[in-house]
Amino acid sequence: MAVTVASAPAKIILFGEHAVVYGRPAIAVPISQVRAEAIVEDSLRSGIRLRAPNLGREYWLNEAPDGDPFARAVQSVLEFVTLPNLPDLTITVKSMIPIASGLGSGAAMAAAVIRSLALHLEITDLATDEQVSTLCYQVERLLHGTPSGIDNTVVAYERPVYFVRQQPTNRIDTFSVAAPLHLLVADTGEESKTWDVVGDVRRQWQENPKKFELLFDNCGRMANEARIAIQEGDPERVGRLMHENQGYLRAMTVSSEKLERLIAAADSSGALGAKLSGAGRGGNMIALVEEENEDEVRSSLLATGANSVLLSVLT
Numbered sequence: 001m002a003v004t005v006a007s008a009p010a011k012i013i014l015f016g017e018h019a020v021v022y023g024r025p026a027i028a029v030p031i032s033q034v035r036a037e038a039i040v041e042d043s044l045r046s047g048i049r050l051r052a053p054n055l056g057r058e059y060w061l062n063e064a065p066d067g068d069p070f071a072r073a074v075q076s077v078l079e080f081v082t083l084p085n086l087p088d089l090t091i092t093v094k095s096m097i098p099i100a101s102g103l104g105s106g107a108a109m110a111a112a113v114i115r116s117l118a119l120h121l122e123i124t125d126l127a128t129d130e131q132v133s134t135l136c137y138q139v140e141r142l143l144h145g146t147p148s149g150i151d152n153t154v155v156a157y158e159r160p161v162y163f164v165r166q167q168p169t170n171r172i173d174t175f176s177v178a179a180p181l182h183l184l185v186a187d188t189g190e191e192s193k194t195w196d197v198v199g200d201v202r203r204q205w206q207e208n209p210k211k212f213e214l215l216f217d218n219c220g221r222m223a224n225e226a227r228i229a230i231q232e233g234d235p236e237r238v239g240r241l242m243h244e245n246q247g248y249l250r251a252m253t254v255s256s257e258k259l260e261r262l263i264a265a266a267d268s269s270g271a272l273g274a275k276l277s278g279a280g281r282g283g284n285m286i287a288l289v290e291e292e293n294e295d296e297v298r299s300s301l302l303a304t305g306a307n308s309v310l311l312s313v314l315t
């Protein structure tokens with residue numbers, strides 16, 4: 001009985017969250033050591049059985065609730081199947097990525113399911129990074145309303161990406177990192193729904209377009225300058241830009257008390273820069289550190305109430 005496994009990484013947004021929804025550039029990077037995995041197995045029972053043991057869920061595809069993202073990811077691939085009958089399969093998803101914390105858990109889960117199922121059914125055209133990203137975006141739309149497309153892109157390509165949402169096709173540049181960036185990712189433990197925060201930013205932008213357009217422009221400028229600094233191997237400059245980007249996010253009201261406390265803890269223990277990452281109002285913050293002060297910043301984040309801190313070295 002054939003078994004096919006594929007996985008996708010977590011991600012963080014380094015620069016440009018929210019502004020990216022409004023066409024400004026943003027930078028996102030994968031966190032390869034924290035992943036979602038999907039296992040597709042031929043089955044002797046008829047039908048497609050979906051299993052998510054982490055969530056204690058197991059159900060048949062044809063009985064999945066409307067808008068169920070796991071089922072939608074599976075269906076997005078099955079639409080390309082021209083068989084008279086659907087295959088009999090068991091599809092299991094396992095994820096180490098915390099949900100609702102800005103690490104792209106939904107996108108990674110969808111990407112792993114789409115890639116493993118496309119490979120299992122030998123629809124190899126669908127298993128390319130580009131196609132996985134496109135199908136994953138459709139699933140993301142269910143969860144987030146008007147996603148920019150950056151999450152599905154970074155988890156499908158698993159490379160640092162400079163991303164601009166635009167017509168007719170998004171700009172997706174992968175780029176090199178000249179000097180390793182040591183990033184600590186600290187979880188506030190506060191769950192935040194991307195859909196709600198994005199919707200609230202939209203409401204504020206409609207009420208005060210001038211102010212928000214300027215904030216978005218500034219965030220886009222940060223992303224452009226950061227790309228150059230990363231390519232030139234200048235972590236100090238990247239840190240300063242993170243600090244400035246956080247100021248603009250605060251002005252959009254997407255920070256939170258706990259995020260601010262963790263950012264202040266990182267700053268005062270010697271981080272080069274720190275900011276929230278993702279939608280904000282909870283979720284994760286990131287701190288750029290030097291190898292020498294990594295332990296000190298980590299201890300300070302934990303002492304200030306971070307639920308967990310993980311290190312990701314971007315090379």
Ligand code: PMV
Pocket residue numbers: 013016017018019020021101102103104144146147148149150151194198277278279280283
């Ligand atoms: O909370 P996350 O990590 O899913 O990130 C959302 C990023 C936003 O820019 C706020 C929204 C988007 O679709 O890009």
